[in-house]
Amino acid sequence: MNPVKVILTLIPFVWTIGMLPFVNTVKPIVFGLPFLAFWLCCTIPISFICLSILYKMDSGKNEEE
Amino acid sequence: MSNETMALAIIFAFVIGTTIVGMIPGMNKKMSLEEWAVGGRSFGRWLNWFILAGEIYTAFAFLGGSGWAYARGGPTFYILGYGALxxxxxYYVLPAIAPIGRKHGLMTQPDLVEHMYDSKWLGILTACVGVAFLMPYLQLQLTGLGLIIETCSYGVIGRVPAMLIAFTMVAAFVYLSGLKGVASTAVIKDVVMIVAVVFFGLYLPIHFFGSVGGMFEALDAAKPGFLALPGGTKVLDVSWAMSTLVLTSLGFYMWPHFSANSFSAKSPDVLRHNAIYLPLYQICLIFPMLIGFTALLVLTPALKVPDMAFMTIVQQVFPGWALGLVGGAGALACMIPAADLILSTSMLFTRNIYVRTIGQGASHETQARLARLLVLILTAIALALAIYAPSMLVNLLLTGYSGVTQFFPMIVLGLFWKRATKIAAYCGLITGEFLVFYLVLNKLDPFAIAGLHLNAGFVALVVNFVVFVVVSLATSTPATIERKAKAIG
Structure with missing residues (x-):
């Protein structure tokens, strides 16, 4: 498997699950949210970006085939 | 108009309007089993998106999200993360299933298992386990619906009549239109839900505290630490959240009705493309939480049933029309996922239990008739369960999640690993399910070990996974590997 793809797949998991022990605080409040909630909300755009890039890479490959 | 009449009128308008929309695809048309169950495998990007997105916003997100926020605080935030993961x-699993499904005419999750492992009985077992976990999930939607309509009609319509009316309607449109009915009503439901939760989720904190941040500042001052893990609980700590996130993100597509989506899509590309945009919808899950937190600060005396937080605060702050809107949106949030659950459960019964045992050789027409009849029977059973054995919302869902996630090694390794064998699938699945039941029934969830509190389903999944891999390595032969490669190729 392509290492870039592996990294793109793992980023959302590391962000959300792997980093959890380090982000379990209320302060600072960011964009009106407690820090833990803000961090977990970031999972959403991060997954979106990673999947968009993966999709671009995959559809590019299919066209070549 | 009085508050009661106003609220009732709005709820009925939503429920009846949606039912009519749901009936349209099935009117004046005789549907084949494939058209009824998987929409003729014709769903493009939009319908597929709505059907997938619609299934996430259930009674659980609506009532449980605000109820958890109200009662437990920080642990609720895990809900924000799991969907996106x-x-x-x-993104990997669904597009791998779709082409196999099309090539071999598969329509359900047990169809896939039976095909991959060339084992009729493994398919039957998968179907039975699937039904066992779908029924409480269906009952959850019913119980939620009863609660919502009872409260939002100011008690004018009782819980039981509300469930009876709404689910007769659900059964009617599923009977007529199958998955196409579910898809078209999901569009309405999503729009109504988003409007309702965004409006109330932002209005309430701003009304009382000036801003969302102001509300959280006030809550943190009143209850320090409540907004981090373990919040208002003792055991739902960081290790619980991590293990729960692993469990729920892997288990999500193991729900039989979710994995069935891969059979209704026009192409694998539809599934891949939608995987990109589905995470964005998850942001809507935060709004019920904001309502729950505001309710905690504002409502006195404290609520006996935390799941009532959303409706109680709306009832106290707004006139009847608003409660009607919440009631209507909430009713749809229960009805549409329920419709999908009923459809999936009836297909599991018909195709994977009945036809594989006593009904061998049943024609497609017989199957289609039976599947539709079962829609009515299952609705009746779920109603009886909801009336005589109601219970707390989130706990049921978490037990169900632990249970269906035990399919993960069997299905996903089955798709991508040629050495996976039938015996390993039996051993892994049975070990996993046994552990889930043992731990949950003995109140060992979360499971305390070495200072950690692990989700019981996660513990079972790890054991299941190890058993699956070890037994596969021990039992695979060149012949099984070749057969497997053919089945998934």
Whole structure:
């Protein structure tokens, strides 16, 4: 498997699950949210970006085939 | 108009209007089993998106999200993370299933298992386990619906009549239109839900505290630490949240009705493309939480049933029309996922239990008739369960999640690993399910070990996974590997 793809797949998991022990605080409040909630909300755009890039890479490959 | 009449009128308008929309695809048309169950495998990007997105926003997100926020605080935030991760998993799993399904005419999850492992009985077992976990999930939607309509009609319509009316309607449109009915009503439901939760989720904190941040500042001052893990609980700590996120993100597409989506899509590309945009919808899950937190600060005396937080605060702050809107949106949030659950459960019964045992050789027409009849029977059973054995919302869902996630090694390794064998699938699945039941029934969830509190389903999944891999390595032969390669190729 392509290492870039592996990294793109793992980023959302590391962000959300792997980093959890380090982000379990209320302060600072960011964009009106407690820090833990803000961090977990970031999972959403991060997954979106990673999947968009993966999709671009995959559809590019299919066209070549 | 009085508050009661106003609220009732709005709820009925939503429920009846949606039912009519749901009936349209099935009117004046005789549907084949494939058209009824998987929409003729014709769903493009939009319908597929709505059907997938619609299934996430259930009674659980609506009532449980605000109820958890109200009662437990920080642990609720795990809900924000799991969906987005589940779609990353789905990006790989669903497009792998779709072409196999099309090539071999598969329509359900047990169809796939039976095909991959060439084992009729493994398919039957998968179907039975699937039904066992779908029924409480269906009952959850019913119980939620009864609660919502009872409260939002100011008690004018009782819980039981509300469930009876709404689910007769659900059964009617599923009977007539199958999955196409579910898809078209999901569009309405999503729009109504988003409007309702965004409006109330932003209005309430701003009304009382000036801003969302102001509300959280006030809550943190009143209850320090409540907004981090373990919040208002003792055991739902960081290790619980991590293990729960692993479990729920892997288990998401193991729900039989979710994995069935891969059979209704026009092409694998539809599934991949939608995986990108589905995470964005997850942001809507935060709004019920904001309502729950505001309710905690504002409502006195404290609520006996935390799941009532959303409706109680709306009832106290707004006139009847608003409660009607919440009631209507909430009713749809229960009805549409329920419709999908009923459809999936009836297909599991018909195709994977009845036809594989006593009904061998049943024609497609007989199957289609039976599947539709079962829609009515299952609705009746779920109603009886909801009336005589109601219970707390989130706990049921978490037990169900632990249970269906035990399919993960069997299905996903089955798709991508040629050495996976039938015996390993039996051993892994049975070990996993046994552990889930043992731990949950003995109140060992979360499971305390070495200072950690692990989700019981996660513990079972790890054991299941190890058993699956070890037994596969021990039992695979060149012949099984070749057969497997053919089945998934």
């Amino acid at each position: 589940a779609y990353v998993v789905g």
